[in-house]
Amino acid sequence: MELDKQYNSRQVETKWYSLWETKGYFRPRSDRSAYQAPRPTDKDAGPSYVIVIPPPNVTGILHMGHALNNSIQDVLVRWNRMKGRDTLWVPGVDHAGIATQNVVEKKLAKEKKTRWDVGREAFLKEVWKWKNEHGSTITRQLRRLGASCDWTRERFTMDEGLSKAVREAFVTLYERGLIYRGNYIINWCPRCQTALSDEEAAHKDVQGGLYHIKYPIPGKSGPYEKMGEDHIVVATTRPETMLGDTAVAVHPDDPRYKHLVGKKVILPLMDRQIPVIADAFVDPEFGTGIVKVTPAHDPNDFAMGHRHHLEQINVMTPDGKINERGGVYKGMDRFDARKKIVHDLEALGLFIKRDSHLHAVGHCYRCDTVVEPYLSKQWFVKMQPLAAKALKAHEEGKTTFYPDRWTKVYLNWLGGIRDWCISRQIWWGHQIPAWHCEKCQAAGLVSRDSGNEEPKMSPKSRVPGSDGIIVAREKPSKCPSCGNTELQQDPDVLDTWFSSWLWPFSTLGWPAKTEDLKKFYPTSDLVTAPEIIFFWVARMIMAGLEFMGEVPFTQINIHGTVRAATGLKMSKSLGNSIDPLEVIEEMGADALRYSLVMLSAQDVYLSREKFEVGRNFANKVWNACRFVLMQLEGLETASTDPGQFKKVKLSLPSRWILSRLEEKAAMIEKHLAQFGLAQASTELYHFVWDDFCDWYIELAKPMTQSADPALKLQTKKVLFYVTERILRLLHPFMPFITEEIWQTFKQKAADAEAWPETIMLAGWPHEEENKFHNAEAQKAIGLLQDAVSGLRDLRIRYQIAPTDKLTAVIVCKEPGMIETLRAFEREVKVLGRLTELQCVSAFQKKGAMAASSFAAFDVFVPLEGILDPEAEKKRLQKKIQETEQWIENIRKKVENPSFAAKAPKEILEKEKEKLNDAKSLLVSYKTQLAGL
């Protein structure tokens, strides 16, 4: 079996993925006894390694953010799996309540139907049908990416087990007094017609208006247009809410208005008298210093209403129209009503002006409609007690964020946490496990949810049913209070995140005490984007502590956001997205993954060209391996055993590459251990490309053609050994191409029976497995590289074609170095394409020659008839000038007494060495100039 000349990513990817999956390689080791890790020597095989996928939205398709997130996770999972740890990656999707419902509602709208037309049951059937037909798009796409999830454990937030977990969590919190119901101002989306949590109302700066309106002060009698100057002025951004005003407020210490407190003003258009109250919330500096108070339509006013026992007048319908309490404006859309009201006020002479005003307005995160602060009865989770546990866990060092700066963001949010509105007035989701007893409610036993009260830590009564609401895990047969069997389940469903926050343990079987839960909880790492720290990460930590008594994961890796090259967030609606699947089709999943990971050091600004790095690299790897395979023709003894080189006197390049491999593997390991995937992949890229391909393979070529059979053999063995290890180092990043190549390598290996079935289960090359470190070899190859570069430079400088004959003399300036130079004379001759090469320690220049100079040596080539003395003179003068400047700089540094006194010895040595090198160079240049 040989590798095709062209790498066919499509074919390779589908072939290997289905094989991996069907053979069960993605499952934890403990689940696949037939495939035990083949290398028990792995020192890092420690506790199990578990991560949970951030469940993507069931309506979603794979976008670049997912591709990045899952590439990173897959690198970590594959790396840990190779290290021999019992590894589990649980995949799944969430039901995305509002988003999914919207999709199906849109479908219905095409038939000119609404969900109310078809009814709840039939509608839910439709949603399930949609889910079953389209809900697996994203998981199919994750497979294309190569994500090595254990699909046998795939979960859906609405499946039976997770629904049970949701009910368990809800009831438990209720019993602990951490769930309450009440009338409060929440964010209401008039389009989706549901409540939203604070996190779901995205604030955006909007250029709006600040409307100044006169509220007349009533005189003796008569209509207010005759009140003359007797009025106050309020400023508001939402004039339409004035229909529900029940007071105006001033600051208690504001001298301008002190006399008004306790008096009444007339609410225009509604002709109601409302009181002037004093409240410290009012900022005398803002606007006119007078605020209209609308307790049913503004959270601040709501609070103020509480303090002053004001009536709450809700003037809006759930779909954002003015209701019957809005008088003549009834039935108008809120924004139309705003215009009409301003117009009417103008007509009455009560409208003063509209100032342009920039302010933050909440928008529905699903449909971008302006949300309305709206008074309604909702279910809430009391968050402070949960947050307190999370804060304590952090103090105890149980949660660590990478990079660290996110810690503060997380802690700040926890510190200022507000209660979580969890009920949604939609149908797709977990229906709230609460049942209403209409008899009890009619009897007036509704103490718990009467609203108009600040939420209490402990409800007044815990006796089930006493308030007409029964919260239970399963539907109760009758009301425990009155025996009524006609119980109605609360129609609302729970926020989708109420199921997502249980994900780390609900997917492992909770509330049942399963083996998985015992073995795999808490999980190891969480990898996610910063956008969902509040939505998901913080809440998972709180849920883990509350329900499991333990944080769900200890390391939280927050990676960058994927953005389009323009800097905007990538999104389909903006038309600036790049479809990862297209990139996979075009360049391969490995290319996509490698490019993304290399760029992931911070926010990722993407354009299509950026994936060329990965594509080119994959191609490079493929071809380098093809070359190595060609060398293995007829070789029977290729093996992965490091011991094979113990008794062999290896060539200098081989000693060098083995030393580099060891060094780089250690560095890559170090980076991976601290989520430095970008650094790790970059190191690997340069090692493979620069060290291995550009130098070692080039150096190896002549050796594999050598007349010396021993040299020939050992070189091929080293090529095989190093390449096989490179494949394993690359595998977490490029799973497909490495598997494909590795399998062909396996067929050439003498120790193939010791190889596992897949590279996935081959051990991770550990730097301590062998001891190839060799400083001398590294130094010598450094000199070799200089010599070869010097020759290439000379060829280019004087336009000598590569095919032209060239001889050279290397003049060693450093005593003792001559032996080293002679040691690789042959290699320099080949790489420099020389017909002849001499290494000498003293040299008398004859005829026209030019040189490349280095600290340790000069490389001379004869250039009879080519050398232009004038140009050469100029070049050398420039070099001399540069070098003198350099020497001057170092000298200044070295001769500074403070430097000598304070700098570490190492640095001092280094600087002195540099100075000597520079001086040596200068001598070379000057000698050359003199000889012209």
Add this chain to the structure above:
RNA sequence: GGGCAAUUAGCUCAGUUGGUUAGAGCAUCUCCUUUACACGGAGAGGGUCAGAGGUUCGAAUCCUCUAUUGCCCACCA
């Protein structure tokens, strides 16, 4: 209003706890179809490391301020 990032070559970005004559990829230019690879090889040009102060023997790196950009949070109507 508060907070966090970013600002380094034409473009996109690296730059580890302060110590290389500041790097890479792409783009540009020159040369090379040498039997792994033109998705390649060998070279070249190109930067006062946003600006100003400060700490230090030494600053792209640490501190302060300023400017520009982006993001997150926030109940001043």
